Amino acid sequence: EDCFEIFxxxxxxxxxxxxxxxxVFGLLYFFLLMAVFGISNISNWVVEMxxxxxxxxxxxxxxxxxxxxxxxxxxxxxxxxxxxxxxxKNQELNLxxxxxxxxxxxxxxxxxxxxxxxxxxxxxxxLFQMINFSIFGFLVQIVITVFTVLFLPLVIFANQNYSxxxxxxxxLVAKNPFYIALALLIAxxxxxxxxxxxxxxxxxxxxxxLAMNFSIYDNVVGFEERSVIDEIGQIxx
Numbered sequence: 184e185d186c187f188e189i190f191x192x193x194x195x196x197x198x199x200x201x202x203x204x205x206x207v208f209g210l211l212y213f214f215l216l217m218a219v220f221g222i223s224n225i226s227n228w229v230v231e232m233x234x235x236x237x238x239x240x241x242x243x244x245x246x247x248x249x250x251x252x253x254x255x256x257x258x259x260x261x262x263x264x265x266x267x268x269x270x271x272k273n274q275e276l277n278l279x280x281x282x283x284x285x286x287x288x289x290x291x292x293x294x295x296x297x298x299x300x301x302x303x304x305x306x307x308x309x310l311f312q313m314i315n316f317s318i319f320g321f322l323v324q325i326v327i328t329v330f331t332v333l334f335l336p337l338v339i340f341a342n343q344n345y346s347x348x349x350x351x352x353x354x355l356v357a358k359n360p361f362y363i364a365l366a367l368l369i370a371x372x373x374x375x376x377x378x379x380x381x382x383x384x385x386x387x388x389x390x391x392x393l394a395m396n397f398s399i400y401d402n403v404v405g406f407e408e409r410s411v412i413d414e415i416g417q418i419x420x
Contacts, residue, residue, distance in 0.1 A: 185398040185401060185402065186366070186369075186370065186391065186394045186395040186397075186398040187391070187394070189267050189270050189271060189394040189397060189398060190373075190390060190391045190394040192270035192276070193266050193267060193270045193276065193390055193394065194387050194388075194390050194391075195387070196266070196276050196277070196278060197263060197266060197387075197389075197390035197393070198387030198389070198390060199278065200259075200263070200266075200278055200281050201387075201389050201390065203278075204256070204259055204281075208252060208255070208256065211252070212248070212252070215248060215251075242309060245305060245309070246302065246305060249298075249301050249302060249305050250298055250301075250302070253294070253297050253298050253301040254294045254297075254298060257293050257294050257297035257298075257335075258282070258284035258285045258290060258293055258294070259281050259282070259284075260297075260335060260393065261283075261284040261289065261293050261335055261338070261339050262280050262281035262282055262283050262284055263281060263390065263393045264335060264336055264339060264340075264393060264396065264397050265280050265283060265284070265339065266280050266281065267393060267394055267396075267397035267398075268340070268397065271397075271401070284339065289338055289339050289342075291345075292338050292343070292344050292345040292348065293335065293338055293339070293345075295345045296334055296335075296338065296345030296346075296348060296349055297334075297335070299345070299349065300327060300331050300334065300349075303327060304323070304324050304327050307320050307323040307324070307327075308320035308321075308323075308324060311323070325364075328367070329356060329360060329363060329364045329367060330352065330353045330356045330357070330360070331349065331352050331353070332352065332356065332363065332367065332396055332399060333348075333351070333352035333355055333356060333399065333400055333403065333404065334348045334349055334352045335348075335396070336396065336397065336400035336404070337351055337352060337400070337404070340400065340404075340406065341404065355403055355404065359403075363399055363403075366395055366398075366399055367392075367395060367399075369395070370391050370392045370394075370395035370396075371392065373388055373391040373392075374388045374389055374391055374392060375388075376388055
């Protein structure tokens with residue numbers, strides 16, 4: 184209920200944000216791919232991709248691209264979460280909020296932690312793909328997504344550094360992994376409703392994932408001065 188209440192407030196402006204960011208990053212990925220591999224004939228795109236996916240150059244390119252795109256996009260994800268917070272507080276929403284975390288004290292932790300998560304996922308996906316067990320790579324990706332879902336809000340809302348945020352995200356999710364995984368599944372179903380209805384509709388249903396991310400944090404950690412994070416620290420001591 185919390186998730187969809189937030190989603191109703193942000194889906195138009197967040198959808199526009201996804202559209203603009205998607206165009207920019209889509210073009211960036213395309214031109215980087217062309218620059219590295221020299222793909223000149225778009226009609227042969229699928230064939231060429233199948234031929235290069237297991238090559239060393241492609242693997243190195245994937246790692247470098249993951250680092251570059253994650254570093255560029257992670258602060259925008261943080262901006263979407265801030266948009267959710269503004270919506271919860273019934274404050275004014277604007278596209279400029281999406282770019283707030285390119286500056287300030289959180290930017291380093293946002294980028295480093297996000298790169299660690301992305302590279303871990305890529306490593307497992309690549310390893311399982313090389314031994315023809317791609318399904319296991321997909322399952323590992325799901326596990327990583329679930330257990331790190333609180334990383335970004337812990338950094339920007341609880342002022343955690345990237346290492347503490349990663350550790351606390353795993354600890355908090357481990358208490359109720361089934362319910363959090365189910366909540367994220369509901370969010371993904373909501374996203375694909377837009378994909379089924381009309382492809383462009385997914386742009387405006389995609390924000391439901393970050394609305395769910397925010398709502399999970401709000402319900403698990405919250406914004407009180409003394410939170411469950413303090414309790415974790417006491418237990419560890």
